Amino acid sequence: MNAPDRSLAAAVPDDGISPGGLLMDVRHVSLSFGGVRALTDISFDVRKGEIRAIIGPNGAGKTSMLNVINGFYTPQKGSIAFRGQERRKMKPHHAVRQGIARTFQNVALFKGMSTLDNIMAGRSVLMRSGLLWQMLWHGPALSEEIEHRRTVEEIIDFLEIEHIRRTPVGKLPYGLQKRVELGRALAMEPSLLLLDEPMAGMNLEEKEDMSRFIVEVNRQRGTTIALIEHDMGVVMDLSDRVVVLDYGRKIADGTPQSVKSDQQVIDAYLGVAH
Numbered sequence: 306m307n308a309p310d311r312s313l314a315a316a317v318p319d320d321g322i323s324p325g326g327l328l329m330d331v332r333h334v335s336l337s338f339g340g341v342r343a344l345t346d347i348s349f350d351v352r353k354g355e356i357r358a359i360i361g362p363n364g365a366g367k368t369s370m371l372n373v374i375n376g377f378y379t380p381q382k383g384s385i386a387f388r389g390q391e392r393r394k395m396k397p398h399h400a401v402r403q404g405i406a407r408t409f410q411n412v413a414l415f416k417g418m419s420t421l422d423n424i425m426a427g428r429s430v431l432m433r434s435g436l437l438w439q440m441l442w443h444g445p446a447l448s449e450e451i452e453h454r455r456t457v458e459e460i461i462d463f464l465e466i467e468h469i470r471r472t473p474v475g476k477l478p479y480g481l482q483k484r485v486e487l488g489r490a491l492a493m494e495p496s497l498l499l500l501d502e503p504m505a506g507m508n509l510e511e512k513e514d515m516s517r518f519i520v521e522v523n524r525q526r527g528t529t530i531a532l533i534e535h536d537m538g539v540v541m542d543l544s545d546r547v548v549v550l551d552y553g554r555k556i557a558d559g560t561p562q563s564v565k566s567d568q569q570v571i572d573a574y575l576g577v578a579h
Contacts, residue, residue: 322353322388322389323353324353324354324527325352325353325354325355326352326353327350327351327352327353327386328350328351328352328353328387328388328496328497328529329350329351329374329385329386329387329388329497329531330350330351330385330386330387331347331348331349331350331370331373331374331383331385332348332383332384332385332386333346333347333348333382333383333384334346334347334348334370334373334380334382334383334384334385335347335380335381335382335383336366336369336373336378336380336381336553337381342553343366343369343553344366344369344370344373344380344550344553345553345554346382346383346554346555347366347370347383347550347553347554347555348383348555349548349555349558351497351529351531352529352545352546353496353529354523354527354529355523355529355530355545355546356519356520356523356529356530356531356532356543356544356545357529357530357531357532357544357545357546357547357548358531358532358533358534358540358543358544358546358547358548358561359371359531359532359533359547359548359550360533360534360535360537360540360547360548360549360550360564360574361549361550361551361573361574362551362573362574364552365550365551365552365553366550366552366553367501367533367550368410368501368533369553370550371407371499371501371531371533373385374400374405374499374531375397375400375401375405375407375499376394376395376396376397376399376400377397379393379394379395380393387403387404387405387497388403388404388496390403398430401430401493401495402430403496404494404495404496404497405495405496405497405499406427406490406491406493406495406497406498406499407490407498407499407501408483408486408487408490408498408499408500408501408503409486409501410501410502410505410533412479412482412483412486413486414474414475414482414485414486414489415474416473416474416475417473417475418473418474419470419471419472419473419474420461420466420469420470420471420472420474420477420485420488421454421457421461421470421471423474423485423486423488423489424457424460424461424485424488424489424492425453425454425457425492426489426492427488427489427490427491427492427493428453428456428457428492428493430493456492457488457492458470460488460491460492461488463491463518463521464484464485464487464488464518466481466484466485466488469481469485479506479507480506480507480508480511480514480515483503483505483506483507483511483515484514484515484518487500487503487515487518487522491522491528495528496528496529497528497529497530497531498522498528498529498530498531499530499531499532500519500530500531500532500533500534501532501533502533502534502535503515503519503532503534504516504534504535504536504539505535512536512539516539516542516543519532519543520543532544537565540561541561541562541565544561545560546558546559546560546561547559547560547561547564549564549567549569549570549573549574551569551573551574556569556570556573557569557570
C-alpha cells in the first residue's frame with residue numbers, strides 16, 4: 306500500500322464537528338410503497354470518524370435506508386439531520402453537495418469510459434468554471450481541470466489501480482470495477498461515504514483488498530463511513546457500531562460484539578450464536 310497522501314487527506318471537508326461528534330441523526334424515519342412498509346420508525350445516528358454498519362437479512366430495508374439518506378427516497382415520516390441541518394426532502398445532487406457520496410450494490414459506472422474518466426466524473430460536482438469555459442477547455446477551465454486531474458491521479462495511486470487508469474471499465478473484472486466506483490465516490494470529497502455491499506461478488510483476496518482500502522479511507526483520511534454488508538466477518542472486523550434491521554424495523558444497535566450476542570439478531574439473521 307502506498308503511503309497516504311496528505312493533501313488528499315486534508316480534502317475531507319472541515320465541518321466544525323470534532324471526531325466522535327454527531328454527524329448524522331436519523332429520527333423516526335418511516336417509508337412505504339403503497340401498502341408495503343419498507344421502514345418503520347427507524348432512528349440511529351452516525352458519529353464523525355466511525356465506520357457504522359447497517360445489517361440485516363434480505364428485504365430488511367437496508368438499501369431503502371441508504372436511499373433515504375442520500376435523497377433518492379423521501380420518507381413519509383421522520384427526518385434526517387446532517388451536519389446540524391435537519392431535512393425531510395432532498396435530491397441526490399443536493400446530498401452530494403452537502404458531502405454525502407455513495408456506491409451501489411450493483412456497480413454503476415460508465416462502462417465505455419476509462420478508469421481515469423470515471424473517477425474524474427466524481428469531480429464534476431466540485432468544478433466551478435462555467436459551461437462555456439469547459440467547452441472551450443481554456444483559461445480557468447483548463448487550470449481547474451489540471452487541479453482536479455491531479456487529485457484523481459492521487460486517488461488512483463491510493464487505490465493501486467495505476468495499471469488500469471486508461472482501461473475502459475467495462476473490460477475490467479468485477480472486483481476492480483468496485484474499486485473504481487469507490488474511487489469515484491472518494492473524488493467527491495465526502496464527509497459521509499455510503500457503501501452498499503462493497504464486498505458483494507468478490508473473492509477472498511478482493512475482499513481483503515477492499516477491506517484494507519475502507520479502513521485506510523476511514524482511519525487515515527478521516528472519512529466517516531456507513532456501510533451495508535452481508536459478510537459478518539467483514540462487519541465484525543471493520544465496524545465501530547452496528548445497527549440491525551429486520552422487516553423494516555430496528556431490532557438492535559450497538560458494538561459489533563453486543564449485536565453479535567443479541568438474541569433477536571441471532572434469531573432473525575445470524576442463526577446461531579458464535
